[in-house]
Amino acid sequence: MKVTFCTDLDKSVVVTNCEKRGWVQVGPEDDWNIYWAGTLTCKSLFSVDSGYRMSDAQIINHFPNHYEISRKDLLVKNIKRYRRELEKEGNVIAEKGDSKYLHLDFIPVTFVLPADYNMFVEEYRKSPQSTWIMKPCGRSQGSGIFLINKLSKLKKWSRDTKHIFQPQLAKESYVISRYIDNPLLIGGKKFDMRLYVLVTSFRPLKAYQFKHGFCRFCTVKYDSSVAELDNMYVHLTNVSVQKHGGEYNSIHGGKLSVQNLRLHLESTRGKEVTEKLFDQISWLIIHSLKAVQPVIASDRHCFECYGYDIIIDNKLKPWLIEVNASPSLTSTTANDRILKYKLLDNIFSIIVPPSGFPDTRWNKIPTKEAMKDFELLIDEEIIQNEDPETSEKYGAKYSSMYRWR
Template sequence: MFTFVHRMINHFPTHYEITRKDLMVKNVKRYRKELERDGNPLGERNEQGRYVHLDFIPVTFMLPADYNLLVEEFRKSPNSTWILKPAGKSQGVGIFLVNRLAQIKKWSRDSKTPFNPALVKDTYVISRYIDNPLLIGGKKFDLRIYVLVTSFRPLKVYLFKMGFCRFCTIKYDLNTQELDNMFVHLTNVSIQKRGAEYNSIHGGKWSMENLRLFLEGTRGRKVTDKLFSDINWLLVHSLKAVAPVMVSDRHCFECYGYDIIVDQNLKPWLIEVNASPSLSSTTANDRIMKQALIDNIIKVVLPPDGIPDVHWNKVPPSENLTDFELLLDEEIAAQLENARDRGQASNLPRWR
């Protein structure tokens, strides 16, 4: 019989610190401010007040708490479009776009006052809409990227190489008459598969490999490599932002589903992180990819003898990584740093 030491759980106790939209933004903002306060170069800002190295989430406010700040931002940019989402829901539920404050007042069901928190039953996040998304075939898409975390202290992060793109079924149009058309703006498969233009053969999906080939052919190898490097940077620092508030139980691991949008300048933006990304398949390629994901996760999180053990240092043999690649292992990083100080770095394994 297995004791508790031989059990593993596929969620960290406080995973919601990154998977709730409001907490994710709160933690990233706190992380940036702490780096800035400590004089860390990563906390540098430019002349416009934007973070030079950590500007990977859109301008975002919490409602109802930040309503006055939102009003001030609306006045600075009266022609901007914003996207409003419930903080704790998924699959596109309760999302809509606004470009006037009056629309938010109507949503709050009390147009007589600036905002009535008592009428809002849940926290919402409202973010500046990425209105210049990179389009392929005239359609908007986002990236679904799988990231495996086996420990938060020290942080151990692995990237699954077989992510994919999710396309809208209708060509992108920011015309105000199309703001309510979720088939234009939301890439969620749960929404798109209800549209008349949905193709069940390819499921509106592209492999990450196809995206890379397309970008290399249309934009060039150099900028494509930079985009994927920027995505890796985003993944690592979003996890570093929440690591201090995570309960890093040694019995736990987690596979997060990251949703990222790329704009026309090939800049990636973190939209949200899913704690239980869908493992159901809509196409044959989808099924193959997700079966590989599950199989690869098991190979990484279990020790070489295949028996769960919390005393294991969670450093899998390189052959067990298969379709995962190591993004960060703070334990190895610390060893490398110490070895460099002693002039012995060549004796340690390389990592990215």
């Protein structure tokens, strides 16, 4: 019997990877074992009307309500709720100092508009000098984003797009976040990081972080002055934005590998601070996942690969900007293709049990070899069992995960 796969994305990286494993491509109506689907297909499969029931031998690449983490407004809501709950419990992780969370302050202050408008104004008044960034909740690739540095500008914008602040007519909600105006610059340019995280289960949480990733650079020197506020080539790192800039280079696509970023940081800033930065990044990924853990439908047929967008500020503190549930698998450069090919290969290696056949009854504990270039971030099942032998076997990474000081 051969493993069958199905995909509605025309991505060679998916198909070649599956075929390399000897899997046979079938249509959505046929018996498939693995479905690499777009979020819409996934949504309709899981909807009640479809009446589709998956068998134990079927797995799919999205959780039914992944938008709890991938929608900008919902992510913020979930993280806020998560913090409040931990605080209520009196958990040390939610410890506060100077009215800020000491360990959970990893997203820029954010409000959902129009709902939280009054709260935003209150926060705005505390430091009227700061710049804020407006992003439409449901869009991606940098579209519809703009910066504001005056309340009047926001008011003007709301007048121009009147319906926005009349919730009954609202077509599009926005999030407004404090803009990280002191980003870490390399060669004078701003960048963000794209990291990949694979989740194979939310309850218990099982998550893996891909060792490779890249930094996306702006093509234009960073300039926080007001005059450049509307120049999106300075502020937005999205490839889809930068591509249209005159300076875009299609050979490297403005992408530097995370390993090379690390080399540069360790060489110029030191080992300790660099390690702390990368530890903090793993920390924020884990807690962003824990924040949505109670609300995500942890269907055992599902796994999902998230693209994490992170900005590092000039104090080497990482900030979570957003989480993408269907990170681009399109390759802009040769190295990109190698990376994405490896990503898919390593994902399949983790989600398929040693037997080689997808099986939802499997305990989803891959061997260390099967993890390849993924590193275990957290596996609550292993932690719960606290078997020292297994913890050794699966690497020490997670055992230090609850070290918050």
